[in-house]
Amino acid sequence: MKIIVLLKPIPDLNNIKISKGRGLVFELNPRIMNPADRNALEFALTVKDKITCEITAITLGDEKAGSLLKEAIAMGADKGALLDDAAFTDGDELANAYVLSLAIKKLGSFDLIVCGNSAEDDSIGEIGPRLAEIFDIEQATFVAALNSITEKKVSVDRRFGSDKLSDVEIVLSAVVAVAKDANKPRVPSAIKIMKAAKAEIIKWSAKDISADTVKCGVSGSAVKIVNTFVPEEVL
Numbered sequence: 001m002k003i004i005v006l007l008k009p010i011p012d013l014n015n016i017k018i019s020k021g022r023g024l025v026f027e028l029n030p031r032i033m034n035p036a037d038r039n040a041l042e043f044a045l046t047v048k049d050k051i052t053c054e055i056t057a058i059t060l061g062d063e064k065a066g067s068l069l070k071e072a073i074a075m076g077a078d079k080g081a082l083l084d085d086a087a088f089t090d091g092d093e094l095a096n097a098y099v100l101s102l103a104i105k106k107l108g109s110f111d112l113i114v115c116g117n118s119a120e121d122d123s124i125g126e127i128g129p130r131l132a133e134i135f136d137i138e139q140a141t142f143v144a145a146l147n148s149i150t151e152k153k154v155s156v157d158r159r160f161g162s163d164k165l166s167d168v169e170i171v172l173s174a175v176v177a178v179a180k181d182a183n184k185p186r187v188p189s190a191i192k193i194m195k196a197a198k199a200e201i202i203k204w205s206a207k208d209i210s211a212d213t214v215k216c217g218v219s220g221s222a223v224k225i226v227n228t229f230v231p232e233e234v235l
Contacts, residue, residue, distance in 0.1 A: 036116025128177035
């Protein structure tokens with residue numbers, strides 16, 4: 001079985017600063033792995049504990065984002081792919097889903113795409129559903145736990161409402177979007193961290209995945225941020 005795990009690098013929201021004058025956002029620390037994506041990775045690793053499979057982690061970002069992939073390999077992923085091109089910068093879910101779909105196609109066949117249900121820096125949660133639409137496959141969102149998996153189907157618990165779960169079975173190939181705090185991500189050993197530091201990461205540009213740059217990044221986005229500002233204090 002082949003599993004694709006999508007990891008988004010996001011700003012450390014506890015360490016950002018917005019200038020009041022020009023509305024610029026300053027990230028004081030390196031970007032970190034989106035928390036729900038860490039839960040998604042753990043979901044994929046739980047599958048790997050049950051059946052034989054290969055896990056490829058993909059992230060879209062600059063050279064520094066490659067550290068997320070090595071972290072994923074240390075946790076148990078088999079390999080990582082970094083999508084790094086200036087054309088990909090500041091894309092929204094529409095543009096990013098397009099880029100990710102091309103990278104997934106380049107990797108070849110897959111059985112499962114796993115991602116976080118949403119990212120903490122935007123809380124939009126469209127990547128999973130958009131990829132399911134692009135590949136015309138089944139999906140499960142707000143996933144809280146893995147119940148069972150075979151070569152043909154996966155059964156999961158979906159979280160809806162307040163502490164309520166529903167059991168859903170979907171046919172593979174499929175997309176699973178995992179909720180934040182759905183599980184407890186494993187902590188890699190020091191030896192695995194050192195081995196992962198030496199791992200080679202696949203690096204692809206827009207040309208490598210045959211992307212139309214008009215559909216990538218800002219130019220390919222349906223949502224555009226026109227201003228960032230600090231709200232006035234309400235007394």
